[in-house]
Amino acid sequence: MKNVVSLLEYVASNANLQNASEEQLQQLFLAQGSDSEILAALQQNKVHELETALDARTGLICGVMPAEEPQKQPDDEPAPQEEPEEPEDSSASLHNEIEAFRLIG
Structure with a gap:
């Protein structure tokens, strides 16, 4: 198998043999005894x-x-709690998105 693979590699890398x-091939x-x-x-x-x-x-x-x-946290230490996010005003959020777009574009 190694001989056939080497021969295929040689044919593919040789510019004269590609055409x-x-x-001839x-x-x-x-x-080569294939x-x-x-x-x-x-x-x-x-x-x-x-x-x-080729098996x-x-x-x-x-x-x-x-x-x-990953390392486990010990049982005696409480897991850190995330603070809940405050809901944003939808008009303020839209305004922020528009301003960010203006800065980018």
Whole structure:
């Protein structure tokens, strides 16, 4: 598999090979000893067959774990309480939004 992946990487990165004909690419793959099953899957653009021929793992799952667990507050200390916000006058709020827009624009 490593050989085929390296060969595909080489073909993709080589400007001369990006415009090569199908016959030229076939000769290159055969010269490198690629399996005919892999070559057929590449020519027919059959991804599932290529994955099977290369024995590639396609069901990978990645996860991110936190570096540290959050620290818990001791039970004897009360949790800080937020003060409730006072309701704003809707006309004053609208006026503030208009003034902020004027400053930005």
